[in-house]
Amino acid sequence: EQIRKVNFLLHKDTVRFNDNGDPLSGYDIIAWDWSGPKWNFRVIGSSMWPPVQLDINKTKIRWHGKDNQVPESVCSSDCLEGHQRVISGFYHCCFECVPCEAGSFLNKS
Numbered sequence: 001e002q003i004r005k006v007n008f009l010l011h012k013d014t015v016r017f018n019d020n021g022d023p024l025s026g027y028d029i030i031a032w033d034w035s036g037p038k039w040n041f042r043v044i045g046s047s048m049w050p051p052v053q054l055d056i057n058k059t060k061i062r063w064h065g066k067d068n069q070v071p072e073s074v075c076s077s078d079c080l081e082g083h084q085r086v087i088s089g090f091y092h093c094c095f096e097c098v099p100c101e102a103g104s105f106l107n108k109s
Contacts, residue, residue, distance in 0.1 A: 022049075031061060 007016040016024045026048035033040045045056035065071050079085055079097035088096045100106075
């Protein structure tokens with residue numbers, strides 16, 4: 001209820017919200033670019049409405065891996081045979097693979 005009353009100036013633009021609490025203006029999507037000791041922000045896309053429109057220029061995203069390759073999630077990789085998943089952290093998709101207890105087995109039928 002209170003967010004509908006909010007309005008403020010941000011970099012010379014007024015930010016306001018409608019009756020649903022949605023902002024009344026679009027915004028830029030930025031990426032932090034760190035090269036050595038300096039930090040820069042680069043615009044890689046934007047969001048506008050109405051109607052809702054999301055535009056991201058994937059060629060402007062710099063991945064910090066070999067040859068700018070998109071990193072691969074290792075949070076959900078399979079465990080080796082003889083190991084079991086043990087949840088690590090808050091999310092059930094993040095786990096560690098630990099050796100199974102001696103004398104235990106998995107009935108796959």
